[in-house]
Amino acid sequence: MSGERWREGNSLRLLENGEEFFPRVFEAIRAARSEVLLETFILFDDPVGRDLRAALIEAASKGARVEVLMDHYGSPNLSDEFIGGMTAVGVKVHFFDAQPKFMGYFRVNPLRRLHRKLVVIDRAIGFIGGINYSHDHLREFGPLGKQDYSVEVAGPVVEDMRELMEEALQSPDRRSRRRWFRRRVPALKSFPSGTGKARALLVVRDNQEHRDDIERYYRSAIRNARSEVIIANAYFFPGVRLLREMRAAARRGVRLVLILQGSPDKAIMRWAAVTLYDYLLRSGVVIYEYCERPLHGKVAVIDDHWATVGSSNLDPLSLALNLEANLLIRDRDFTGYLRERLQQLMDHCCREVPPPSTPKPRWWSQASAYLVFRFLRRFPRWAEALPQHRPEVSRAEVSDAPVQETVMHRDAA
Known part of the structure; x- marks a missing residue:
């Protein structure tokens, strides 16, 4: 990601709760022509997760490059069938810091999570906010349905979002080389202003x-x-x-x-x-x-x-x-x-x-x-002192090939 700079000429739209966010982001994904990049902390195999999966499959089936990065701690227990339906049509599914469970049950890596919720489509439209892909972001879920917000944005700041997401998908060695170079020769990109009137700045926190x-x-x-x-x-x-x-x-x-x-x-x-x-x-x-x-x-x-x-x-x-x-x-x-x-x-x-x-x-x-x-x-600070590893991004692997074929056939039907 390049240095922090305010970008002029952005158009913004507030999306409140899943009722506004999910239909709009799924519509934009299905309409993608060249590329869909998506990051999330939580993706569940529930009605919302399955709707997202269907939209991603449709975009990839029409030839778009589709990359999904989800946190392994926040998105546990996704089946080979769920993931295989996406990978079978070309969706590239990645996990952040995938770790085996202790004794097959306890998740032991709750710290330093990928907590971002980002989408960039065709380098033109972006979504950023706090809404995960789970049923509990809808009122119909009941008393535990969450109140939350996201923003749809079009304009130069979308490229900053995309650059951040592309960097997350790179190997650790490539990311390290980019940081070493950037510390000596700062990258100063200039983007033309868009048609909107809002100034926007993407701010991130990492380690x-x-x-x-x-x-x-x-x-x-x-x-x-x-x-x-x-x-x-x-x-x-x-x-x-x-x-x-x-x-x-x-x-x-x-x-x-x-x-x-x-x-x-x-x-x-x-x-x-x-x-x-x-x-x-x-x-x-x-x-x-x-x-x-x-x-x-x-x-x-x-x-x-x-x-x-x-x-x-x-x-x-x-x-x-x-x-x-x-x-x-x-x-x-x-x-x-x-x-x-x-x-x-x-x-x-x-x-x-x-x-x-x-x-x-x-x-x-x-x-x-x-x-x-x-x-x-x-x-x-205590967490920093604990024995730690370097979180990495890994491609999801589906172990049962026939499952992929079955799911692809069902989605096509």
Whole structure:
């Protein structure tokens, strides 16, 4: 991926939840003429996963190059039949950090995951956000159906997305050579402006050159906020520097609003966020808990012109370990619309957490909360110290050739 640069002339469209995202991305994949690149953390063999599989097979059957990269930890137990139906027609299926299960059952590689959700089609259309390919991103799934967001984008920033995805598919040796060269001769690509009016910047987090980029951009945007910051984030447990920027913004008069999980899909993550409530509320931060269903979004709007949508939570895994991708956006129309949608959540689906009514906690309560915070925040450093291997991308292999033939025949029918 080339150096970070804002790209002019992009067109953007917010896609809220699976109801808007899945039909649009599947339609675009089926219409592909030359290329489909797709990255995801989760792909399940369920109604949504099977619809995606059918769209990918259709694109490949018409001659498009189709490459799928999924995280092996997030997308377990896909059968030879499921994968074979794709590989039989030319879809290239890859896994990030494929590792055998301990004793055939326990997955032992939960850290440093490929958590990005990206699609690029024909080098012209891109999708980026937090939505996985699973049934639980639809309301019909029931009370555990997730609330989430993605962006469809057309314009020069799509090429940055594509370059990032192509690099992920390369062998580790080729990636290392590119990084060695790029450190000495920076790649400065210039893309012509598109027909849209939005400025956009692709920001990533990895474990080599971009370890804190997403958090750094969040801190900078909050530091420069003048009137309002609204952050909706599923798993909220940021570092000290980001918390201090939030508190400082609230104290200087910025309306700083957090929309966090009230009906969590992971109770421990809500517990971690709640440990920060007193610290933030006493500084003037406003906290809403989204209670209608699990919140899975990772979005923010600042003032009337800055927004971000992507895959990165504000927690230790996303900010310090996982591979993530967010799109930063400077566009008043897009930011205004996203703000309207977040305000709709606050008005109809959230409860506001009241400010503390008791005096400031005693020193020993503050000390214990501080120790808990430090204990949890040190987790990424502990993880770095653990014995580790270098995650690699590997091609999926289907062991049973007759299964491939059977599935291809069924899909053709």
